[in-house]
Amino acid sequence: MTQAHSDAGAGSGSPSLTDLAQAAGLRMEEMDGHQREVGSPDLFERISHFQLADQARAAGLYPFFQPIEVNDGPEAVVDGKRVIMLGSNNYLGLTRHPKVLEAAHDALDRYGPSMTGSRLLNGTSPVHLTLEEELAEFLGMETAIVFSTGYLANLGAVSALIDRHGISVLDRDVHASIYDAAGLALGKYTRFQHNDPEHLDRVLSNLNPEQARLVLIDGAYSMGGDLAPLPELREVCRKHQTRMLVDDAHAIGTVGPTGRGTRSHFGLDEPDDLTIGTFSKTLASVGGFCAGPRKVIEYIRHFSRPMLFTAALPPASAAAALTALRLIDEETWRVQRVQEIGARMRRELDALGFDVANSATPIIPIRVGDEVRTAAFWRDLLDHGVYTNAVIAPAVPRGQAILRTSYIATHSDDQLDRALQIFEEAGRRQGVIS
Ligand SMILES: Cc1ncc(COP(=O)(O)O)c(C=O)c1O
Structure with a gap:
């Protein structure tokens, strides 16, 4: 719970939801996870006041850790019922692709389930090296290094590069793993307003000119589904001789004419200084990587504790x-289809009266605001056959809860039509639209 949002939101429940929340005694501030400041030295005693999860479960409004019994991609089975899956990051629908399954089975047979050690000592297989090579080629970068998750890729790259003389400069809305990376690094960190190059310019102007800095942004924002204004941010960074790391976790496979991410969307020839990506979204797996110039990646490889x-x-x-990476180029229809679906759903949800913020990707948030109403909307949709993600603080600022929806290239038009009808009915019932 390290994301530094503290903004208090207004939040206005409809009468029935407010009643329900009050009856259940839901206190959203418990999600901040603070311990009692005074009291027993017993740590467990200090956190014993946290009851929100139990209360939300009792009210039937708990949206987290929901077991998914079968996951076919565009549909899943939850609570024994088949639902349309609008809550995954499997954007190109590759998790069940026969070639992906076959490759995973073959590697499992050859190497077993684990290398039982770190990359440094005994954990590097030829598959890791080929993957690094092909990721770099795909992105037009010199080289890449594979980490065990995308979270660790951010932690590893930033903590290796920002020593106690350096400073991380974060877009306010970057993913929590970048906040955690800046926290792990020995240098300080500061922030600029979301997607605001002018503010970044002012922040960089105020830094000690001798201090090494790294600007950290997401290419596509995981909750808002909006894109960073990459050309303008690059220009500001250049002006200040400042390097920039772009976390393109959600843009690879979904953004740009061939799915090569934010840079290709804006038609920029020059690669990012550093690109972070994950395998847990379009690439149908788990793991992450950092791509960049050979010398820099070599440094990260040897000084990154989350690697070693x-x-x-x-x-x-x-x-x-x-x-999955190879399939992006072999089956190009997938990138086109997921982009078409994103455009259609944005248009149609907006026409129904939902507030879809500034989404420009297959991630489409529906702004609700109040946390309890968001949970009730989530529950209503699930009960009627649509699985989505309820997102509350600390993933978004308090009082700015959203329902996150995301789309898969293999969703059929019929599934999307049905989902839209269910959205409309549940949205009216829960007072999200009038
Ligand atoms: C923007 C962004 N970066 C990094 C990560 C972490 O990726 P992983 O799931 O591979 O740890 C995520 C995952 O949610 C993400 O959305």
């Missing part, structure tokens, strides 16, 4: 990601 001191990504996961 954790077990390597299993080769089966690497093989699945490698095959």
